Structures are given as C-alpha cells and as structure tokens.
Amino acid sequence: MKKALLSLAAILFALLSCAFALADTEENMQIVYAYLTETLGYNRAAACGVMSNIQYESNFRPNAVGDNGSAYGLCQWNSRRQSLINYCEQNGFESWQDIYGQLGYLGYELENNKKKVGAYLRALPDTPEGAYEAGYYFCVYFEIPASRFTKGVKRGSTAVTKYFVKYGGSYETYTVDFRLTGGAGAFPSLRKIEGVPVNVPEDEPALRGYLFTGWAEEANAAEVQFLPGDALTENRDVTLFAQWKRAVYESLGYSVSEKGIEIISFSPGENQVSIPEEIDGKPVFAIRSGAFAGAEGLKTVIVPESVCEIDEGAFDADVTLAVVAQSPAHEYALSHGMKTLILFSGGTFRFEGELLVLGEESFFATGAVNADFSRTGLLRIEAGAFSQCEALKLVRLPGSVNYIAPDALPRGITIMAPEGSFAADFARENGYGYIPDP
Numbered sequence: 001m002k003k004a005l006l007s008l009a010a011i012l013f014a015l016l017s018c019a020f021a022l023a024d025t026e027e028n029m030q031i032v033y034a035y036l037t038e039t040l041g042y043n044r045a046a047a048c049g050v051m052s053n054i055q056y057e058s059n060f061r062p063n064a065v066g067d068n069g070s071a072y073g074l075c076q077w078n079s080r081r082q083s084l085i086n087y088c089e090q091n092g093f094e095s096w097q098d099i100y101g102q103l104g105y106l107g108y109e110l111e112n113n114k115k116k117v118g119a120y121l122r123a124l125p126d127t128p129e130g131a132y133e134a135g136y137y138f139c140v141y142f143e144i145p146a147s148r149f150t151k152g153v154k155r156g157s158t159a160v161t162k163y164f165v166k167y168g169g170s171y172e173t174y175t176v177d178f179r180l181t182g183g184a185g186a187f188p189s190l191r192k193i194e195g196v197p198v199n200v201p202e203d204e205p206a207l208r209g210y211l212f213t214g215w216a217e218e219a220n221a222a223e224v225q226f227l228p229g230d231a232l233t234e235n236r237d238v239t240l241f242a243q244w245k246r247a248v249y250e251s252l253g254y255s256v257s258e259k260g261i262e263i264i265s266f267s268p269g270e271n272q273v274s275i276p277e278e279i280d281g282k283p284v285f286a287i288r289s290g291a292f293a294g295a296e297g298l299k300t301v302i303v304p305e306s307v308c309e310i311d312e313g314a315f316d317a318d319v320t321l322a323v324v325a326q327s328p329a330h331e332y333a334l335s336h337g338m339k340t341l342i343l344f345s346g347g348t349f350r351f352e353g354e355l356l357v358l359g360e361e362s363f364f365a366t367g368a369v370n371a372d373f374s375r376t377g378l379l380r381i382e383a384g385a386f387s388q389c390e391a392l393k394l395v396r397l398p399g400s401v402n403y404i405a406p407d408a409l410p411r412g413i414t415i416m417a418p419e420g421s422f423a424a425d426f427a428r429e430n431g432y433g434y435i436p437d438p
Contacts, residue, residue, distance in 0.1 A: 024060075024061075025059060025060050025061070028060040028061070028062070028099055029051070029060050031099055031100075031103070032050075032051055032054060032060060032074070032099075032103065033047055033051060033167065035103045035107070036050055036051070039103075039107065040107050040110070041122075042121055042122065043124070043125075043126040043130070044126050044131075044164065044167050044168070044169060045124055045125065045126045045127060045128075045129075045130030045131040045134055045159075045164060045169070046121040046122065046124050046126075046130065046131075046134045047134075047163075047167075048131045048134065048135070048159045048160075048163035048164045048166075048167065048169075049121070049124075049130075049131055049132070049133070049134020049135035049136070049137070049138050049155075049156065049159040049163075050121070050134065050135075050138055051159070051163045052135040052155045052156070052158040052159035052162070052163055053075070053135060053138045053139050053142070053143055053155050054074050054075065055158065055162075056151070056154075056155055056158075057074065057075055057076045057143060058073065058074050058075070058076060060074065061074075062074055062097060062098055062099040062102050063097060064076065072084075072097075073097070073102045074099065074102045074103070074106070075102070075106060075142075075143065076143070077105075080109075083105075084096050084101075084102065084105045087101075087104065087105045087108055088101035088102075088104070088105065091104060109142075110142075114141075114142055116141070117137065117138060117141050117142045120137055120141075121134055121137070121138070126169075127195060128160045128164060128169065128171040128193070128194040128195030128196070129194070129195035129235075130195070131156075131159040131160045131163070131164040131169070131195065132156040132157065132159060132160050132195045132196050132197075133156065133195075134156075134159060135152070135155040135156035135157070135158065135159030135160075136152040136153065136155065136156035137152070138155075139151055139152035139155045139156070140152045153197070156196065157193070157196045160193060160194075160195050160196055161193060161196075171193055171194040171195060172194040172235065173191055173192065173193055173194065174191075174192040174193075174194070174235060174236055174237050174238070175189050175190070175191065175192070175237050175238075176189060176190040176191075176192055176198060176232060176237075176238045176239075176240065177189050177237075177238070177239045177240070178201075178215070178239075178240050178241075178242070179219070179239060179240070179241045179242065180205045180207075180242045181207075181219050181220075181241050181242050181243075181244070182207055182244075183205035183206055183207040183210075183212065183242050183244070184205060184206050184207070184322060184341040184342060185203060185204070185205030185206060185341055185388070186203070186387050186388035187201060187203070187205065187388070188388065192232060192235070192238075194235045195235070197231040197232060197233045198231070198232050199229055199230065199231055199232070200215060200226050200227070200228055200229060200230045200231075200232065200240070201228060202228045202229050203228070203299075204228060204271060204272060204299055204300055205242050205341070206272065206274075206300050206302050206320075206322035206341045207242075207244055207274075207302070208274060208302055208304065208322075209246065209247055209274055209276070209302075210244040210245060210246055210247055210274060211244065211245050211246075211247050211270060211272050211273075211274060212242060212243070212244060212271075212272055212300075213243045213244065213245050214226055214227045214228075214243050215227075215240040215241065215242060215243065216240065216241055216243055217238065217239065217240060217241070218241060219241040220243075221241070221243060224243050225240075226240060247273070247274035247276070247302075249275075249276055249279065250267075251266055251267045251268075251269060251270065251273060252265070252266060252267075252273070252275070252279075253265030253266065253267070253291075254279065254284075256282065259283075259285050259286075260278075260282045260283040260284060260285045260286075261278070261279045261280075261282050261283065261284040261285065261286075262284075262285070262286040262287075262288055262309075263275060263284065263286065263287045263288065263291045264288045264290075264291055265290075265291055266291060266292050266295050266298070268295045268296050268297055268298060269297075270297075270298075271297055271298065271299045271300065272298075272299060272300045272301070272302065273292075273298065273300075273301050273302070274302040275287075275301065275302060275303055275304055275307065276304065277304040277305070277306045278306070283306045284304065284306050284307060285306060285307060285308055285309060286307065286308070286309035286310070286311075287303070287307060287309070287310045287311065287314045287315075288311050288314065289311035289312060289313040289314055290313055290314070291311075291314050291315075292314060292315045292316070292319065293313055293314070293315065293316055294316065295316070295319075298316075298319060299319065299320060300319065300320045300321075300322055300341070301315065301319055301320070301321055301322065302322040303321055303322065303323050303327075303329035304324075305324040305327045305329075307327075307328060307329050308328045309328070310328065310329060310332045315338070317336070317337070317338060319338065320338070320339045320340065320341060321333040321338055321339075321340050321341070322340070322341040322342075323340055323341070323342065324342070325342045330342070334359075355373065355376040355377070355378055356376075356377060356378060356379050356380070357378075357379060357380045357381075357382065358378065358380070358381045358382060358385040358386075358408075359382050359385060360382055360383060360384040360385060360387070369391050369392065369393050369394070370392075370393060370394045370395075370396070371386075371392065371394070371395050371396070372396040373395070373396060373397055373398060374396045374397065374398050374416075374437065375398075376398060376400075377398070377400050378397065378398055378400060378401050379400055379401060379402055379403065380401070380402070380403040380404075381401065381403070381404045381405060381408040381409070382405050382408060383405035383406070383407050383408055384405075384407065384408070385405075385408045385409075386408065386409055386410055389410055390410075392410055392413055393413055393414065394413060394414045394415075394416060394435075395409060395413060395414075395415055395416070396415075396416040396417070396437065397415060397416070397417045397421075397423040398417075398418075398421075398423075399417065399418040399421040399422075399423075401417070401421065401422050401423045402422050403422075404422070404423065404426050406430070409432065411431075411432075413432060413433065414427075414432065414433030414434065414435055415427035415432050415433065415434055415435075416434075416435040416436075416437050417434075417436075417437050418436070418437050419436045419437075424436070
C-alpha cells in the first residue's frame with residue numbers, strides 16, 4: 001500500500017511538473033513575442049520567424065543547455081556565450097541566465113555583430129512569405145546549426161503554420177497535381193502552403209521505351225520546367241505533366257546467343273534505363289548477374305515482358321523495377337523485396353492460379369481499369385496493395401477472400417464478389433459499389 005501511494009505521488013508530481021512547464025513555456029513565448037514586436041519593432045512575420053527558431057533551439061527555456069553543455073539559453077549561444085555574460089553584467093541585468101537578459105543580448109546582436117540578419121528581418125513583409133523567409137534566414141545566418149539549410153526549411157514552415165496563425169495571421173493552401181501522360185508511378189497531390197515552398201518528388205515515373213526528363217505545366221512541352229527535388233514557390237494551383245524522350249540503348253552492354261540478347265552491363269549516366277524488347281531484331285531475354293549492380297545514380301529500370309531470365313545480383317536492392325504484372329521480372333522483384341512499378345495500358349487484367357496474398361504495392365500505379373482475381377484462391381489483401389491505381393474502376397474477388405485492409409482498395413471503385421462473401425460484406429460496410437458475382 002505504501003509503495004502504491006508513493007507511486008501515485010510520483011505520478012501526480014510529474015503531471016504537475018508538466019503543467020507548470022507548459023505554463024512557463026507559454027508565458028515565455030508571450031514575453032519573447034512582445035520583445036520582438038514592441039521593443040525591437042519587428043512586424044508579426046519577422047517575429048514569428050525568430051520564435052520558430054527559438055522553439056527548435058530551446059523551446060523558450062532560458063536555462064536550456066545543449067551541444068554537450070557548450071550551448072546555453074534561448075538561442076543556444078555557444079562561442080558567443082561569454083559575450084552574453086559580459087553584456088548582461090554591463091547593462092544592469094540581474095542574471096545572464098534569465099529571459100530578459102538573453103532577449104536584451106539578442107537585440108544587441110541583431111543591431112551589431114548580426115546586423116545583416118536584423119536588417120533583413122526588418123525589411124520583410126507581414127505575410128506568410130515574410131514569416132517563412134524570417135524563419136529560414138534566421139536559422140541559416142544567425143543560428144547556423146548543422147544541416148542549416150534543411151533545418152531552415154522546417155523552421156520557416158513552422159513560422160507560418162504555427163506562429164503566424166497563433167498571432168492572428170492566416171494563409172491560403174494550394175494543390176499540386178501530377179499527370180503521368182501514360183507513365184506509371186505513385187504521385188499523389190501535394191498541398192502547398194502560401195509562402196512555403198514545396199518540393200517536386202524525388203521519385204520518377206516510368207514508361208516503356210521512354211526516359212523521364214522532368215515535369216512541365218503542359219504535356220509535350222518544349223522545355224522541362226521542373227526536375228525531381230526542385231522547389232515550387234508560386235502560390236497557385238499547379239498541374240505538372242511528365243515529360244518523356246525516346247530511350248536509346250548505347251548505355252547497355254550485351255552479348256548475343258542463340259536465344260537472343262543477354263544484357264551484361266550498363267554505363268551509368270541516366271537515372272532511368274528502358275530495356276528494349278529486341279535489339280537488331282533479336283529478343284532481349286536475359287539480364288545477367290551484375291549487369292546493373294553498382295550503377296551510381298540509377299533509380300529505375302524498365303524491363304520488358306520479353307525478359308524471362310534474371311540472374312541473382314543483376315540489380316542493387318534499392319533500384320525500382322518497372323515491369324509487366326505477373327511477368328518473370330515482376331516475380332523476381334517481389335521475391336527480392338524490390339519496389340515495383342506496374343506497366344499496363346488499360347483494359348481488364350485477369351489473374352489465375354496460386355495467388356494467396358496481395359501485399360503492399362503489389363499493383364503499384366497500374367493503369368488497369370478492371371482487375372479480375374476470381375480464378376485465384378486469394379485470401380488477403382493488405383494495405384496499399386493497389387497504391388495509386390487511378391484508372392481502376394472494378395475489382396472482381398473470389399469467395400475465398402477473408403481479409404481486406406481498410407485502405408487496401410482505392411475509394412470510388414466497385415467490388416464484384418459472390419453474395420454472402422466477406423468481400424461483399426466489406427463493400428457494403430465500407431461504402432464501395434457492389435455487384436453480385438453470379
């Protein structure tokens with residue numbers, strides 16, 4: 001009983017400590033904001049950028065210690081810590097360890113040895129863009145942490161979404177959509193916040209016989225406008241179309257046998273390579289060990305259905321294979337745990353035989369309109385099995401299915417299954433269209 005009471009007391013003490021800490025944080029937050037806007041005269045956006053950095057540096061705790069004891073205070077001063085102490089002693093502050101002395105020194109730095117940062121903050125507009133720029137610039141040129149440019153992006157975003165809103169501001173949101181123009185890949189829409197850049201995905205779509213060159217705001221554009229990883233900065237809705245060029249095969253090393261062409265090597269240079277179905281009129285049927293291993297920068301290999309032999313070690317494990325569903329290349333990718341893009345031109349895709357489980361991304365970005373599994377012994381469909389299958393309208397399932405993950409199937413499709421089956425009940429209970437399978 002005594003131990004239980006002690007444990008309860010410890011829990012209550014911890015809860016009270018957390019409550020007081022939260023209260024202190026909020027109070028300090030208000031003190032910092034008032035100092036930045038009233039004493040230094042910064043506008044709301046500039047103040048929010050500084051506050052975002054202070055959150056990440058110390059969470060508004062003037063006694064915060066970091067960098068193994070070498071950094072201290074609101075802004076985690078390290079090499080300038082002695083200057084902080086000297087300033088507080090010379091300007092009548094009770095302690096260099098309290099919030100008021102540290103804010104005084106922050107203001108001093110922004111007007112003296114960091115005056116370029118201070119001038120930049122003063123020139124910013126009181127907008128979401130201004131808040132983002134303040135958070136980014138203060139991180140990169142005042143705080144200067146490790147990975148400062150990456151952290152600057154995060155701190156700039158927090159300045160807008162948290163602090164600019166907290167102090168009465170607002171922002172618009174926009175949508176960035178992607179159109180693959182015949183290619184395969186998973187490119188869900190992106191949400192862009194006013195004033196905050198959003199990056200084009202690093203992943204690349206794939207299209208048989210072509211190489212992806214980038215994105216533009218119209219199909220078949222004269223020039224590529226955006227590459228993977230580029231930042232979108234304009235505040236508007238945008239639709240980006242995948243751009244393609246016909247593949248050339250000079251980068252492929254191959255040998256010729258009685259059966260046809262065997263790919264034996266690859267000369268790096270492109271992020272993608274599209275293997276042709278035939279070379280000089282001979283079918284490409286094999287990819288030999290090491291052919292694509294160690295190819296620096298290679299992300300995606302598009303493998304035609306003609307390839308029926310793939311040796312162990314043909315690819316590095318982090319390469320994506322763009323393949324025809326149920327082809328030997330698809331089976332190789334699944335058995336080796338590789339990410340796949342399914343190349344398919346539409347219509348109905350029928351599966352037969354031993355297929356018990358559809359795992360995550362089993363049919364990643366397929367262009368199939370209908371998928372028929374009724375001639376399989378399928379038991380389970382796992383989450384994400386049909387990732388980004390935007391064209392899919394109907395899935396026909398056998399009565400053997402006994403589990404479907406909540407987000408396994410795209411919304412808006414119709415399920416065809418035997419009446420009274422698990423799949424039929426799943427369709428009705430989860431708002432999918434349903435057609436009884438006679």
